[in-house]
Amino acid sequence: MNESIILFIPLCSQIREDPDVASAVAAIRSLLEFLKRDQSETILGLRENMTKAIQRLEETDSSVAVSSGGELFLRFISLTSLEHPDLSQCKNVMIERGELFLKKISLSRGKVGKLCHTFIKDGAKILTHSSSRVVLKVLENAAADNKRFTVYVTESQPDSAGKLMAQKLHNLNIPVTVVLDAAVGYIMEKVDLVIVGAEGVVESGGVINKIGTYQMAVCSKAHNKPFYVVAESFKFVRLYPLNQQDVPDRFKYKADILKTVKDLNQEHPMIDYTPPSLITLLFTDLGVLTPSAVSDELIKLYL
Amino acid sequence: MGERLTTSTLLVTEEDEKKHEIIRAKGEGKELTKEEKQRLRKEKKQHKKNKKDDRGPPEKEKEKEKASVPAPSKPATQSPAHKAAPVPVNASASESPVAAEKPAKSKAELRAERRARQDSERASKQGKKEGGQQSTSSKPKATPNELQPVVKRLPDHVQVDDPVALKKLAKKLERQQKSGQGCSLNITGVKVPLRSDYGYKVSLFSHLHQYSRKNPPTQQISIPVTVIHPSIVRLGLQYSQGIIAGSNARSVALLHAFKQVIQDYSTPPNEELSRDLVNKLSPYISFLSQCRPLSASMGNAIKYIKKEISNIPSQCKEEEAKRILQECIDSYINEKIILASEAISKYAIEKISDGDVILVYGCSSLVNHILCEAFEKQRKFRVIVVDSRPRLEGREALRRLVKKGIRCTYVLISALSYILPEVSKVFLGAHALLANGYVMSRVGTSQIALVAKAYNVPVLVCCETYKFCERVQTDSFVSNELDDPDDLIVTRNGKTHLENWQTVKSLGLLNLVYDVTPPDFVDLVITDLGMIPCTSVPVVLRVKNVDQ
Secondary structure, eight states: OHHHHHHHHHHHHHHHHOTTSOHHHHHHHHHHHHHHHOOOSSHHHHHHHHHHHHHHHHHHOOOHHHHHHHHHHHHHHHSSOOOOSSHHHHHHHHHHHHHHHHHHHHHHHHHHHHHHGGGSOTTEEEEEOSOOHHHHHHHHHHHHTTOOEEEEEEOOTTTTHHHHHHHHHHHTTOOEEEEOGGGHHHHTTTOSEEEEOOSEEOTTSOEEEETTHHHHHHHHHHTTOOEEEEOOGGGBOSOOOSSGGGSOHHHHSOHHHHHHOSOGGGSOOSEEEEOGGGOOEEEETTEEEOHHHHHHHHHHHHO | OHHHHHHHHHHHHHHHHHHHHHHHHHHHTOHHHHHHHHHHHHHHHHHHHHTTTOOHHHHHHHHHHHHTSOGGGHHHHHHHHHHOTHHHHHHHHHHHHHTTTSOOOOHHHHHHHHHHHHHHHHHHHHHHOSSOOSOOOSSOOSOTTOOSOOOOOOOGGGOTTOHHHHHHHHHHHHHHHHHHHTTOOOOOSOOOOOOOOOSOOOGGGTTSOBOOTTSOGGGGSOSSOSSSOHHHHHHHHHHHHTSSOSHHHHHHHHHHHHHHHHHHOOOOTTOOHHHHHHHHHHHHHHHHHHHSOOOHHHHHHHHHHHHHHHTSOTTSOHHHHHHHHHHHHHHHIIIIIIIHHHHHHHHHHHTOOTTEEEEEESOOHHHHHHHHHHHHTTOOEEEEEEEOTTTOTHHHHHHHHHHHTOEEEEEEGGGHHHHGGGOSEEEEEOSEEOTTSOEEEETTHHHHHHHHHHTTOOEEEEOOGGGBOSOOOSSSSSSOOBOOGGGGOOOBTTBOTTTTGGGSTTOOOOOBOEEEEOGGGOOEEEETTEEEOGGGHHHHHHHHHHHO
């Protein structure tokens, strides 16, 4: 399919050019490009092609955010009256709405940062997990607000993403310490609050994030420390896992592993699920939400 | 001049009555009702003083007093009048031909005046009672056309230990049989029977009814039945004997019986179908609630029917109207029950994976349907059926599942903690979902949810959206149902130990039917709208209200 080539190229180039862009945003940008170049004759054909495109994108990058972002994009552009007799007019409307959606979500990280940094008090000790661009933005805003705080980052094996985060924080002149994943229980009594990002926010109000987040949440609950999650609204996904086993396999492992490996039981999952009972608050561009309010917002977004 | 005197004497006697009422009400501590009665009287007096030259209303009042009920219970008729405005209006309509010789205004103008008065009283009362009372009645007592929120009172069926409320209920049933007649004059001794309680009631639950199955309400109805339609009598008997049990079954049976009623209904002359049919249904509903208290699903179904009936345009012909109503009922059953269960099965099957061990409790038609569908879709799982006395409904569920070929295990609820380590998921049905996220279901359900939580087993509740109700309840005492206590008596090896339980003064047998489960124990609720957490029930209610 020619379309798949058209998709791969912008996606890869965007991610390489601008590592600051969330993978979901890059995916949506490619979808928009795809929409502009699509040749189908009917709206139904258009939708089918879009769905296939989203599937292709998921095969490339199996994160939850790409799947949720793609679905929301599709819903947003078609949630308008497409009663025009001319297909090209309909397409123009959809493209317009697509640009609007893209603009909105590009600004969402800034909104989240603005909301959350006020919860960081002067002299606070913050614990975070792995590397999240949203958490980085929050800490950046807090530092710009002349607040003094120190950050502990977990190493986050197997890809050592925590070291990357520590480097970025060091560049912002924020005092940072890297701790082992196994040292979360040890360090918990020293910290004041825990802030993590999310790859996906599920219907129950729980989050899907890098493996190790669930442990951190359980520890923080045991020590009565607030556990905050920062996520943009395009990460809201229509999943409802009951426990760790209930998360679909296509999110747990990287895309290339899913394709090549036969026995997934030998592979290590990259994400885990944190239930809503362990989360204090979620900071999104829709506002500051409790986990039970997430379902409310999801109903509004999807229904 | 003579008429003036009667008016003033009438006002004086009214004032005396009012004082009696106030003293009586004070003694019983019914603050709000007293206040409202006072306001009622004041406004009435105001109206009368404004129309001093008009003799119609006061004399009509006197007529009404003598004709229908004795004077002291006049306030009793006034306050229920707020809840069911068409009834006194129709009563006055029936009396107006009798009082035809009075040189008063026309009947329509008088009716309009009374309605205006009641509207103003209702508006002033609504302004005072903002927060509202504890629970709403599951039997809708407000007129269907009313858009303002009605004052919520404690329903009569949870005030059994209050003699005033009981008397009110008896009067209401009596009044209903007369209003059911309309203009016809063959008022026999037939009335909607008031069932009497049986046996010693445990004091915590003395505010609820407790009936005996050996004493069906139909025994007190003489033949021929002129007030209650025979299909309703049959339905009531089936409810009270437990032949039809289960939330969905009861609602569907109710709707079918109503279809029959509508089919056999004929509009009396000078009456509108949309108003008269609703009045005809009220004594039926009272009778059914005497047989067995209405469930939340039945309450919602009745609300829907009453709304549909009152929305029938007045120029519609009778046959056409009947056809519309039949179609409405059919589509309600189809959408809310049959199609909803299909949608719920679709979502639920996603949650059933191969190798699962699923625990179910009692017999829920919806959960059985889900399991049968999953088995047909080649999912590999086995089921553990938990059962409890005295109903032993699990045996019915076991029968249905084994017939399909599903591997089942059967335990009693006392073995629950023994069996739970093997279980991977718990599927529960619900009788109703309350507005604060609590799940009202068969007694024993909250026990299962509690123990499952302790073992970290996910609990899934399956419930159609038509069972969502706006009641709020945090415990199982306030509003429940007491079944026949004799069911708990068991004969083993020829010996019945509890045979003479009534003779032992300090012994009470408690046969509870429902209990409420807090939302912390429930992980997921599967409805026809999708999978939602238990705390999102008010969101669904809000969305539904917006749709309507």
